[in-house]
Amino acid sequence: MLNLREIESKWQKEWEENKVFQPEISKKKKYFVNFPYPYVNGYMHIGHLYTLLRVEAFARYKRMQDFNVLYPQGWHATGSPIINAAQRIAENEPKQIHIMKEMGFSDSEIKKFADPKYWIKYFPPENKKDLKSAGFSIDWRREFFTTDLNPHYDKFVRWQFNKLKEKNYVIKSKFPVVWCPKDNTIVQDHSRSEGEGETPKDFIWVKFRLKESDLILMAGTTRPDALLGQTHLWIDPEATYKIVKVKNEKWVVGQEAIQKIQEQYEKPTIIGEIKANELMGKWVKGPLVDYDIYIVPAWFIDAKIGSGIVYSALEDPVDLIEIQDIQNDLKKLDKYKLDLEVIKKLKPIPIISIPELGDNLGQEMINKYKIKSAKEKDKVKEAKDELNKNIYRKGTMKQNCEKYAGMSVEIAQELIKKDLIASNNAVMFYELTGKVVCRCLTPSIIKIVSDQWFIDYGNKEWKKLAHNCLDKLGLYPEKARQQFNYVIDWLKQWACTHEEGLGTKLPWDEKWVIESLSDSTIYMAYYTISHLIKEIPIDEIDDRLFDYIFLNKGKKPKIKNIETLKEEFEYWYPVDFRNSGKDLIQNHLTFFIFNHVAIFPEKHWPKGIGVNGWTVVDGQKMSKSLGNFITIRDAIKKYSADVSRFTMLNGGEELDDPNWDNSFASTLIQRLPNLHDFSIENYNKGTNNYENPEELFESQINQIIKETTEAMELTKFRTAIQKAYFDMQKVFKNYMKKVEKPNKKLINQYINTQIKLLSPFIPHITEEIWHNLGNKSFISLQSWPKYDEKKINLELEIAENLINNIIEDIKYVKNLIKIENPKEITIIISSKWKYELFAKVKELMEKTRNASEIIKELMKIDKFRQYGQEISKLIPKLIQGQPEFILSQEKELKIFNDKKEFLEKELKSKILIEIAEKSKDQKAKNSLPFKPAIVIS
């Protein structure tokens, strides 16, 4: 049996030696495909493989369509994960050491990874090895890696940022970050000991002015809309509040809030303290309403959240149940000097309508959840969450909300926020969505940094250009378009620099390093020259050189071969197809569009983007902890390259998560070599007969080429494999049932077609077959099969179905009446008038589907009237189904006569064929077009 691994390395060597995948500029039409360079902090796995294979299969397909195809590959090292991992290794952190051991490194090797550079030295060659042994048709001359460790690329990224800056797309601005006050750095997700995924969220502080005083009580909230229904202010009766001076105002806040003011707003000066007691029972005036509200004690306030003071709107179940508890037990308040009459009267002010809920929203929820006391914390929280969900989703502001009346809560909230800030009634603050603890074990806070660099994806003009580009490019699959449109509109300013990490320094402010998603947006242009620019001494490279090559701008620099670089770029650009996982839509792929339209003229904008789902293994998420983590090298080692490629691409298409099916891969190891043996054994063997079966077989081959090609065009590779492999073999089997020996020309066409259609998926074995059939060329460079529309004859398929149906029916009947070897079988073709009837009915059905109308129409026709009764039974059935392709009696008769011999062979009986008009058998009148009557005796 064929040794897959042997032939794989053989053909990989041949391709390399013959430079099969090293395209040069030519007169041919070009096609430029690429895959986002993977981050080099480990071996590539099967998830990479699937996404890569979509590029690879498409590249091979386009190459066979006689495009000059460029498929390069580089490596990404920008960012902090490698630095962090190296740091952890240096610190001997057990988790990281474990990860390295899992990858198969010995203790002494692991030590080397304490140096970030070693990762870049080690992984790219290893990954390249994997891709080579998987048979990828990559032009490796253009390989490179990122960061300033590659000075040529580094200059390119500097150029890119200078261009963005020139256009004012890079700006300096404020930004809330998760911050460690001890380490004085940003606490990124991977350097947290707690709170991964938590982010800053808006938490606005509203000013409540104390009556007859210059003090302002600050109350934090996420629901500024509820201010319209404010009833009172809650303060912690046990607390001592601070009075701080902020921008000439005197704010009253909790102790915990002072740091927040410092980090997020202005440096506060503490000018005094005030006990809760002194505030209680006083009146304050909040924004948006014209009444004063009362200050009331609350025991449930968490001083860590917000400002330490909360305002209450009693449409909230939490506030409502708390106030009810107080109202039911006024003794609690004895020790405070409060006007109990005021407190007794506190009740909700309805401001929000929700369909199917009454006015008193809080009470509705309390009733629904059967809450009896504020002590039932879980229930109360649940009730609040449900209500908030409904408010946000379905709520509208009631008529008493003045300018906000009638708005949805969602919209009103945003507007109120703006109005409050504009009128100096509130200040924007941020709160963490959850607790975050730094690796140094210090709880994190939020800090507003003010000298952060951003790429301004919020720029409206820029968005317009990006939309413009998106509208014109092809998406694979098309259904991802909505998501892209959404992301383009949603993107705001993107912090594009870091204080640490590998990468390129920001050219005009070198304390910053360009962040990894920002340095990787237009580098596909660099592939077009990467193999040549290496030869140019680094100090000769500056922005003018890139301006000249990429933008055809400025004076030609005096550099050897500069024209060649320019020609390479102008020939290969733009990108025709770039493919990645669907998770990159919301950042990388959209950045890719934005940055292209910012820097390049329209002719160099991207032409096509592909996205796909996430690979699962035997239906389960792939993960190291589940033990089903498969690297590319594992897969190839276990199953060979071709089997892995075939299995992976057969696993799914479009946005579905492709499934790596281990049992399918196992079967393929057995099956794929059959393709080779079959092809070699059968090639050039057969007859010159060309009759009915041949005609059908040829029709079907052409049909499959057509369908496969259509699927390839849409990058629906799973469908293509189904057609080119499974359908192709089915069609051949059916053909062979009908003939002793195949037609020589057709079997050759079949074999050639099949291996060509499959070669983008299983290039090694098809290359081997192609060679063993006596070809000296490479199948990888052959032309994609073309179909001949004229050879596709659907009537043949219909005839085929007709015969198959009759065989099935006869077998079924034989079974029923338990006659195994009938003497003879009579097939009675339907009467002529029924064909005419069917045709007429089909025509009438264009106009109406009403049975009685159709019958009436039919009865006007003489030749049908005599069959009135029969027709009236037939019509209801006919109009239920779509009329089939209607043959004539002659055609149907001919089909059966042609196939008589075949039927006799197949059914091992004598076959008689007659038409209903001449038949004496009772069953004759049961016959219908396409459904002859059968008589077995």
Added chain:
RNA sequence: GCGCGGGUGCCGGAGCGGUCAAACGGGCUAGGCUUAGGACCUAGUAGCUUAGUGCUUACGCAGGUUCAAAUCCUGUCCCGCGCACCA
């Protein structure tokens, strides 16, 4: 909560107004080939019924449009992914 995609047999998945009990693949059952097979071949794989082309039920759930709906519309439930400064 927002956006996008999806919910079909034992499973993966086609179908996206009529030709659908549901392509193709896997699994399972029976039989054949065979020294053996994870190879290959044949048949079966919703139920009932029957000298076949018939009936009933099915395409998350509930309604609607239509002569006709898995396919269109409305509502609803559930699942996946993303929601950022990070690869």
